[in-house]
Amino acid sequence: MIVSSLSQQDVEHLREETPGVGQVIHFNNAGTGLAPSPVLDAVKRHLDLEARIGGYEAADAAGAELDAFYTGLAALIGSKPHEIAYVENATRAWDMAFYGIDFKEGDRIVTGRAEYVSNYVAFLQMKRRKGIEIDIVEDDESGQIDLKGVKAAITAKTRLIALTHVPTFSGLINPAEEVGEIARSAKLLYLLDACQSAGQIPLNIGDIGCHMLSGTGRKYLRGPRGTGFLYVSDDVLDQLDPPFVDLQAANWIDETSYELVPHARRFETWERYVAGQIGLGVAVGYAIGFGMERIGDRICSLGAHLRSELSGLAGISLHDKGKRKGGIVTFTLDGETPEKTKARLSASGINVSVSGAGSARIDLPHRGLDAVVRASLHAFNTEAEIEEFVKAIGSFR
Template identity: 50%
Template structure:
């Protein structure tokens, strides 16, 4: 299958007005996704919120099948969560942390995850070990294996850090986790929708992701996947009468499926729209999407690297659709703001999102351009010229 870029851009009318290179922040949803969300909200306004949920129960349930199919899981292993961070939190804080427990993570893990690591370190006496990088800048899998002992309770890694185009070796990490029978939490916030994901091939135990990035769903949506044999080993840190029905005056029973990590009230319009976005993505084919993103990002990365005064900061052997860069004499925020004034969207990774080696070079912020399949070579050329003439 070849992607019909003209059709995909027609489904994304904003392409006529601006260049959107901020897909790793929040993609622009295609029209069918937007329409599904608006249609549901209108139904709520017409007949009532509870009534709308009852009338669309089959469509709401279809989300679980779509999410499971997107990552090679099962519908009962999926929980709809309002964002990737909260999805990640629901399993990380479900562990019964004890003094001396050890968590192995990467030096480039997401900053919200880092906050949680150090919170449990402070609160429970857990040891947080940031595994060194290899020569390419990715997590060193051999060093990860050397760090394993009988105190390791969890391996937790961001597949694609938010602050660079690096793709960490998720499957190789999974092989180590499987070998030593250690649970493995994969933060796939930037990878689901960008590259093919199969949880069985990766070997992870839990996976969290968002709807707003490469899946092209709405903000305020995400999901959690927990491998079936681990669901009942994890008691969610928060429960309500959806996650754990109240069965008698003094007793509740926690659900046996992954919906134990949900709560009763949620973004129903967002769930329907996320399900539609997942179906849209699946219809296009992840291999096709990934090939297109690699082609565009490789071109953009090379073109930027050739510009005088521009430094591209992406490490790793395998790179993705995120391109982080700086330009001599220009603050990244200034680059973002001047591009935005020309209807070109990028984002900025500030101090707490930059990698350690960037700080070693006194780089406390970078500009980040992130492409998707609906972007074009012509947009890349215009973008590069805009950077050249800043």
């Protein structure tokens, strides 16, 4: 049985307010596209308002809802509202922080094998542009980033520790808090990619100790696609120079000068998906309403339950790693490509994803894998859906 702090009534409520639930079994991308009804209603309501009175006027009328995004995100991660920026997606949010660092030739970045593809190619671009060096820390015996290795990798030239909290291709939850302690002791900038962890597990900036954190609206937070956010600590705000600015980010003083706004909104752009920002604010409030501790407990419990069930099937290889695991479950079937497994599950009314080596060049090939099937569970999933999923996988054997 699932040990969960969400009651059966809570789960039923989540399912009732998720229009796509019940048509197929959604183990795909943490519920991407499965926004709860209050989020859908908020987005549609604002789009209807834009159609009636115009985009500028609708944005002016939605001031309180737009502000709620900042206060909600701050409450979700334990920051201050002015330390939050609204950005169009998690990758661009991460980019605004990373490319805002004034790297010099010879500077070094410490990262791990779980780093996301978009982040790592940015490292490579900065290496080509500025001559920085990338230090990859190996996993420890459990599969998480080796904390002793992180300490050993730090030199006088180290400028940044960059960590993906939860990779897309494993159930791993990296020890972000312990890495934060190392960064704090070494007085280094610390950038955390929380794309898969925001909405999946509780986040607290004070405990994590990162200076910058990026996230998306469309995955575990169940907000609209085309939405994301960036946290930048007051402590490092003036150490970063936004890679590009506009009238949202800066005040134009005269013909020869400008000044950046005195908060994290210097990383925003003025033109934005206003309905999406409102919807993401509602999604954050929705998650907080159920309680992130409770949601996180259920998601992790569901993940553990699915792993346990799959481990009992012949011909199944599980590929999750780390001391702490979440709601993403990765596996392969002997003699069958992950793409074929995905197609057969889809034919059975079950949605999953495939993570390939193209998005994990320093992880999956290192483990002798080309690709894995990825099942991403959310709090609205049930034991019955897991049983049906396992039954379908078993029938393939």
